[in-house]
Amino acid sequence: MLWEFFPCCDWETLKAVCWKGCCERGVPELCSASAIPAARCHWDGWYSGTEGAHLGGTQPGAGRKPWNAAGVWVGDGSEAPSGFLLPALALSHCLGTLPASALLLPFLSLPWGAPGWSRRAQEVYGSSWRRRMVSHGPWGHWLSWGLEALAMDQKGFRRGSSQSGTSDEDMLEIAGASMEFSMADDDPPLDREMGAGFSSYNGGGMNGTSTMMDFLEEPLPGVGTYEDFNTIDWVREKSRDRDRHREITNRSKESTWALLHSVSDAFSGWLLMLLIGLLAGSLAGLIDISAHWMTDLKEGVCLAGFWFNHEHCCWKSNTTFTDRDKCPEWKSWSQLILGHGEGAFAYILNYFMYVIWALMFSLLAVLLVKGFAPYACGSGIPEIKTILSGFIIRGYLGKWTLVIKTITLVLAVSSGLSLGKEGPLVHVACCCGNILCHLFTKYRKNEAKRREVLSAAAAAGVSVAFGAPIGGVLFSLEEVSYYFPLKTLWRSFFAALVAAFTLRSINPFGNSRLVLFYVEFHMPWHLLELVPFILLGIFGGLWGAFFIRSNIAWCRRRKTTRLGKYPVLEVIVVTAITAILAFPNEYTRMSTSELISELFNDCGILDSSKLCEYVNDFNSTKGDDLPDRAAGPGVYTAMWQLALALIMKVFITIFTFGMKVPSGLFIPSMAVGAIAGRLLGVAVEQLAFYHHDWAIFSGWCSPGADCITPGLYAMVGAAACLGGVTRMTVSLVVIMFELTGGLEYIVPLMAAAMTSKWVADAIGREGIYDAHIRLNGYPFLEAKEEFSHKTRAMDVMRPRKSDPPLTVITQDTMTVEDVETIVTSTTYSGYPVVVSRTSQRLVGFVLRRDLIISIENARKKQDGIVSTSIICFTDYCPPLPPSSPSVLKLRSILDLSPFTVTDETPMEIVVDIFRKLGLRQCLVTHNGKLLGIITKKDVLKHIAQMANQDPDSILFN
């Protein structure tokens, strides 16, 4: 009776659409073109052939009805009433005018006196309304609705026709098998007995394999996973998730337990975000507290309790106004060893201890990294970007990486190296995300879903690194993520919120803030100040471009020459140089975060730092707000010390970033910008003070007015330099104003960020992370750049004209041995499956890893599988003589919906397809015959070639 439903189909099309499950697995829009004829044939078969039986309504399952609409809609015309009514309905549906058509519908149906039709159409409409999909717009929506309905239809229809005593799966198998047959000889079988006959004819083999099929319903461990350094197939992963979700939804109607399961499944994403936020926030608190303590350990120790840092040590003691850093509980090393802290010898001893501690911390850091988790070194953001785009680096987000990165990050930061904790914190948060994913089946088994979680975790990381939750979400969106749907946006928002909340309740700095360098000032700024801000932007851009160039050159040298052979020595040498240069200058001796905090700070009357040693008039009756003042000697000293610090930071950071310790780049870049900004700010301030009669100052800088805020210049400079290095814009500005709490500085920050991006982009196209991605040759398909060369798919595909033909597997003629020979003699990660070598008609695509695992498993666990067994990818295998060994059925691992393009497709389109769908490979056909294959690696190589770069720099596929 199965065959009654498909008497008139174009079997090729039907196979391609109905049974390949393209629509279930792939992206609905893309199978739209072929969906319509399939729908039509279904309709024709159903209603012209078996109308009596089925329209009579033995089982009017809701699922089968949509096809009436779709079928007639394509203009079949065999049924007069519906031929007019339903296209109108479809049209209005496509235009999204549901209410109007719903009103129109009963009215239209009246003249033909066919209430059944109208009722059916209404049901159709109702169900489609419920199942409305958001993402495809009205047109794609219609199609996807139809395709979904097809899936539903098949299900309902299988259920309905299972009276013969066989299970659903058996029916499906027979149906598929018979279709394969009919496709082969283009002659549809006559009745169901024929199909049943085949199965009995095949005897033991078929029975054996059908139980085998049941066994394979539970996928083998390892099937559907990826090898290390491979790229995932987003389309495949997403369709797997959809299948899974659909199954859970279907089951949830059956029992309360299944309903609970489906609810918990839906809820698990949010729960996961909560856990990630909690863990990331706690780890950030741990890192902050420990790093603060260890940084101070280089200078001395607290006698009241060794676990207190300098500030907390002097928490209770009464300090004097002039010497507010000193307190009796805190002893510097010279005080502890010599008993006094004055004199040249004490200075030398402190110097020596500072260098020794720095060396020890960095040595421990690099040894731990080398010994336990080499992946814990570096900033991690380039790699996370690549991973989020679909690359697999096993162990990069693992437990050991997490532990070692957390521990060594503290050591690296406190060793005084010119590095920050922000980038590594993103990595730490992503590790948390990845590890916690293992708690939930939904995310454990699906690489695409897991990447959504990782995007949110990155947001949580920045949220705790800068105390900027919104900035974190935007950072994830702008800089890190590859695939960022709205759902992930909301989840990131939640994760960032929880992480910030957790960190705040730990209160690591004792200032009720999330970062050390939180500042708050609300001085107004004048329009003319935009000129120095833009100058700072230009400086930031120049520095960014210079830094990227020189850092990449240095890293390339490290990668290719003997330098890379001595990672430990390199770290030690750089630390020694940094520490020796840093100690004499008080602005480099302090930790970089403290330096930034001091530079951002606006000088009040109470500040004791040298930067604020203006010529004070304490007897003025003014309160908090101070007018512009003449700089005192302290400010001049601070200026040249800061200038020296700037030079040192500029150069030492180039050599530090990329060493084999965890090293972030945000803090050093911000420090460079902040120093430059403060220098400029003080200069402008003094200019305005001494020349307030100049025309440009006359309007707003009258004597005694407070018109220039050097701290604001430092902030703008920091934003500019950070923007020049990372090329962020929106997220950068948001992070900066979340740091400062002043909304009135958005315009200066935006101006500086934009200028620095323009200047830096003019000199070098890519930001530091993209430059590192390219240096390492990660397969990252940049979504920001356009591909605009006139090449076609056939120019890029493999095999080339001179190469041997494409390695293919035939669907039902090759033996286990043949396939094993192919697998061992080639290194491709997947093979197309064709009908036969002569016809080269495409059946599907099978991945090498799945193939290896399945064959290995079958040889072990399945009886009768030997080297001469036939491997069969069809649902129904050809009859074999009884003496031959049993057949190995591998249909379950076959991807029946591989992506294809024709050989004349322009590469612009192919690149776009790869980018937007996250494909891993794409097959190329010519006149419907398989011709070649394009992998992501080929696309990347081609892009590199077109950009006159070395195509062999792309290392992985």
Add this chain to the structure above:
Amino acid sequence: MKVGRVRLDIRKKAFSVGVVGHWHSLAGFQASLGRNSEDVRCKCICPPYKDHSGHIYNKNVSQKDCDCLHVVEPMPVPGPDVEAYCLRCECKYEERSSVTIKVTIIIYLSILGLLLLYMVYLTLVEPILKRRLFGHSQLIQSDEDIGDQQPFANAHDVLARSRSRANVLNKVEYAQQRWKLQVQEQRKSVFDRHVVLS
């Protein structure tokens, strides 16, 4: 102008006090960690005023009392000058949890210590133990295992992972062995071949 500014400041302060106070009730677990009285302070920094030098006052008072009038004791200036003096003082209410700091630092140091011990064990003690127990042949053999790169060996590995193991000790041993291989592989790709993270 001046008066307006001060009033604004006060309002701002009141607002932040409200927010922080709210925080307190939320972060209840912090209190349960045992915040002793030493963990709050109100620090007032008063700049030099007339012939009085600058001074820092530090007092343990509740948040609502954290202002110049409550903290600066004894008041160095006579009555009429108090307002002018206090306007220039800046009072900040701060809190911390010394227990959290202590626990965090101790946790951190113990993890670091454990890791260092384990590293010493792996680099120094274990090779000696192994050599004494098995002789040289074992070491050489394990080196050969690593070099095994046939495609089907991987499948063995994957399938073996699903197999249940007999006892816990074997499991641990096996996990450790696998981890070591992974680290070795990572080390090769990062430090020797420079394919990632360079």
